[in-house]
Amino acid sequence: MKQVQNIALVVAVIFLFGVVFLNVAAPVQDAQASDTAAFYKAKCVACHGQKAEKKFDPALTEEQQIEAIMKGKKVEKPPHMPSYGDKGLTAEQAKALLEHMKQIRGTQ
Numbered sequence: 001m002k003q004v005q006n007i008a009l010v011v012a013v014i015f016l017f018g019v020v021f022l023n024v025a026a027p028v029q030d031a032q033a034s035d036t037a038a039f040y041k042a043k044c045v046a047c048h049g050q051k052a053e054k055k056f057d058p059a060l061t062e063e064q065q066i067e068a069i070m071k072g073k074k075v076e077k078p079p080h081m082p083s084y085g086d087k088g089l090t091a092e093q094a095k096a097l098l099e100h101m102k103q104i105r106g107t108q
């Protein structure tokens, strides 16, 4: 009987740990970084526009673009480009966002 209680306790602890850990460790997951289009709409559209027509120079190299997404970019007049690497975005997701921006802008 005691063993059953112990197992139930372990399961409960793992469950609670999972809930807390996932919430803390994945701050961008709520906006679904995996769903590129939705993520762009939720996080980027305000500054870059529906068609990525604002504050986005498609002529920059891919490296510069991804670096801007991951590390942010300071400009003369705020608002600055926030750094999404700090928020848990992966380089792969940044690349997908960049592709999405090029696509909606019609340069691809």
Ligand code: HEC
Residues within 6 Å of the ligand: 039, 040, 043, 044, 045, 046, 047, 048, 055, 056, 057, 058, 060, 064, 065, 066, 068, 069, 073, 075, 079, 080, 081, 082, 084, 097, 098
């Ligand atoms: C608070 C406003 C703001 C938000 C939100 C924002 N950006 Fe930016 N972004 C900027 C500014 C400002 C620049 C720099 C533009 C410049 O150099 O003139 C920039 C630059 C960039 C660049 C480099 C292109 C360039 O011309 O400098 C990319 C790529 C980019 N942003 C993607 C994103 C993505 C993807 C998101 C959402 C995850 C996002 N941005 C959210 C303001 C923002």
